[in-house]
Amino acid sequence: MKLHFYLFSILVSGMLLTSCEEPYTPPTTDADQQFVIEGYVEEGEGSLPTYVMVTRSIPYITTIGPDQLANIFVKDAKVTVYDGEKTVALTQLCLGDLPEELRAQAAAILGINADSTSLNICLYVDLLQQINKKQGGRYDLTVDIDGYVMTSTTTIPNFVPLFDAHFEEPPGEPSDTLAALWFKIKDPVGPNYYRYFTTDDEGDQLIAPFQSTTDDAFFDGKEFDFPLNQAERRGGGGDDNNNFDDFGLFTRGDSLTVKWMCLDKVHFDFWKTRDFAANSGGPFSSYTRIKTNINGGLGIWGGYSVQNYRLYCPPK
Numbered sequence: 001m002k003l004h005f006y007l008f009s010i011l012v013s014g015m016l017l018t019s020c021e022e023p024y025t026p027p028t029t030d031a032d033q034q035f036v037i038e039g040y041v042e043e044g045e046g047s048l049p050t051y052v053m054v055t056r057s058i059p060y061i062t063t064i065g066p067d068q069l070a071n072i073f074v075k076d077a078k079v080t081v082y083d084g085e086k087t088v089a090l091t092q093l094c095l096g097d098l099p100e101e102l103r104a105q106a107a108a109i110l111g112i113n114a115d116s117t118s119l120n121i122c123l124y125v126d127l128l129q130q131i132n133k134k135q136g137g138r139y140d141l142t143v144d145i146d147g148y149v150m151t152s153t154t155t156i157p158n159f160v161p162l163f164d165a166h167f168e169e170p171p172g173e174p175s176d177t178l179a180a181l182w183f184k185i186k187d188p189v190g191p192n193y194y195r196y197f198t199t200d201d202e203g204d205q206l207i208a209p210f211q212s213t214t215d216d217a218f219f220d221g222k223e224f225d226f227p228l229n230q231a232e233r234r235g236g237g238g239d240d241n242n243n244f245d246d247f248g249l250f251t252r253g254d255s256l257t258v259k260w261m262c263l264d265k266v267h268f269d270f271w272k273t274r275d276f277a278a279n280s281g282g283p284f285s286s287y288t289r290i291k292t293n294i295n296g297g298l299g300i301w302g303g304y305s306v307q308n309y310r311l312y313c314p315p316k
Helices: 002-018 066-071 100-110 265-279
Strands: 035-045 051-056 078-082 087-089 091-094 122-125 138-145 148-155 162-168 178-186 193-199 213-215 223-228 255-262 298-312
Touching: 035 138, 035 148, 051 138, 138 298, 162 255, 162 298, 178 255, 193 265, 213 265, 265 298
Parallel strands: 035 298, 148 298
Antiparallel strands: 035 051, 051 122, 078 087, 078 138, 091 122, 138 148, 162 178, 178 223, 193 213, 193 255, 255 298
């Protein structure tokens, strides 16, 4: 089993680190400002309401302070989604307009970091759940900002479930307090794309691990066991940030949630390049152009089929 653990880790690392990413050197650090879209439409148990965030890009080299952050959110845009049957206008929702006692609740529903509620984040949300979300569906996004129109299309693929969740002794030295999480998957024949979140070590928020996406290039059409690492906040790692003994492992006695998601190829390509850029920083790293499916802008409009798995890591 440990051989499978190391083999899977090597394969995933190889896919992410040796993929043909396009190095990119910006022609200038003062490029024209662009609009950035981040929006999702999800179907399944544990899905979030459909929402879209519209922001303005900032120069590659700049000083970021409260004033700059407050001004990046675009308000009063016209944001609509066509679900194949009807066009739904999304409602603008700014956290700063809500009573303080409701901000944390709204942030939790939308999957926003609770630490960000002091910032007046503005979103466009399907508050009344009017969009018909279904596997195999296509969803067309239109964003109109004072006559400047951006468009995008995404799909929600068929869901591929996980099963047989179980915890095992981690590789290396035996541990009384830590365990590795394993799942099984029966991957359908043909290209499939996956992403996942887990709750962090405090167990209160779903976040993406450093390597959150994979395709099925190495296991197309197969059934097999594989490990899922616990996500950690970037820059986290407890009091000793150089201690990797517990990296990706779960604490025995804790409850946790895994959010497993299926996405289409275009959506996957965005996250693959984004994760590559985020994980390859350093003084000698090259720029990476993050792929987008936004016509007239940057960012992502992505569909997910999802399921939350709520688990308990038992004491040894």
